[in-house]
Amino acid sequence: MNNNRPLVVKVGGSAGINYDLVCDDVAALVKAGRRMVLVHGGSHETNLLSKRLGKPPRFLTSPQGYTSRYTDAETLDIFAMVYAGKMNTRIVERLQKRGVNAVGLSGLDGRLLEGPRKASVRAIIDGRQVLVHDDYTGKVTRVNAALLNLLLDHGYTPVISPPACSNEGEAINVDGDRAAAMIAAALGAAQLIILSNVPGLLRNFPDERTLIPHIRYAELEQALSFAEGRMKKKVLGAAEAIAGGVDQVIFGDARIAQPIQRAMNGAGTVIAP
């Protein structure tokens, strides 16, 4: 593998993820000269803080079965506090303690992750289809790869999280897995590693013995049918990354030692053309 093509790692935000082990592995790879970018989530902590603040999380389900966080202005504040505040700061801190000169960025910084805000979101609530208008969500369609390369060229390791930046400059909630896919494609990454609190794509979630070791790109549509909740967007992200020129997407386990290097070596679910 060409060592100069960057590596993009996405680590999820679900309960059970071991960020210390992930950061140990980032440090080992960066010290070995690897050019890499870390993207992270924060969904579990966002749910916890939302409840503590008396604003329990709500989720919208699209007619196609995809769920997303209902993100009004107050929820976006909570989202930014957790993702760009607590999670990003503490991950950058872990990396600085390990000698990695990390730089934390949200998608608003330098319009790093940019795209249209949805004018309205179609969702199923109590069996009826409704249109939600005060939702700050959207989709990343453009990545400021120049900013990432500028930082990488000067020895910094970018640590990225949503929110993203709408075309009008608003903070918007976007899916982190699909954002990571766009970043991997924009940087010409060889591999995109997507780590979560399961060992990979499971045929019968949550039975970990049903791990699927390999999926070809052409089979991804079919994989969507048995991917549960949050895994659906990872499968979509994988398809988008490979369509964007990434060689391999690997779903790996963020609860174990050397989670990134193990996934790079094929542990988990390997998706390739």
Added chain:
Amino acid sequence: MNNNRPLVVKVGGSAGINYDLVCDDVAALVKAGRRMVLVHGGSHETNLLSKRLGKPPRFLTSPQGYTSRYTDAETLDIFAMVYAGKMNTRIVERLQKRGVNAVGLSGLDGRLLEGPRKASVRAIIDGRQVLVHDDYTGKVTRVNAALLNLLLDHGYTPVISPPACSNEGEAINVDGDRAAAMIAAALGAAQLIILSNVPGLLRNFPDERTLIPHIRYAELEQALSFAEGRMKKKVLGAAEAIAGGVDQVIFGDARIAQPIQRAMNGAGTVIAP
């Protein structure tokens, strides 16, 4: 004034500050070609969130009469959520909406603001002097000016907030005004503008008719005697900035239109050698 010497603006975090007006003025200056850095606070919002989370803010008073937030690990999470999360994200959003390509950074990012964590903090509690050991606070002694210049050279406007990075890589609470002074000195800024919710240094706080229009550097020690609470650190910051080579420090009013340009033109308290 040499337009190429950067301008550093610190906007406080107290109640009553109008961030829309501050960002309007940043946008006007950046569009006019001004090379500038914005540093911000978040104390009022941190107090509010601390209370909502059942962790009311506590403040330590040093034997010299300086107050600082008691910052244990949980408080630092809250601090990071407000400063690096909500406040920084929303200020960067305001600037992006106004066409300024802002990049938000905490002091951990690229070790932008680095210095020693205090091993212990001496404080007066109930009239007795005690040593506090679990406090994550410190002082900025080194600024990564190369990172700021890299971003400025590529058309980005840095938006900076605490926490800073201890020498060991830990997140630490540092005073924002003194951090801004260190940034201004490190960048060779011509002016440091410190905006808050008062018109400048008042001889009899809070009587705004007692504004002091000019203070010479040699008089700053004396000014410390009548500077109230939060203003004490601004006076210290002013002294440090001028000792570091900044031509002028101006305390201005962040509640009015064109707060930066007015201060640049001398409205408020002008401090010079």
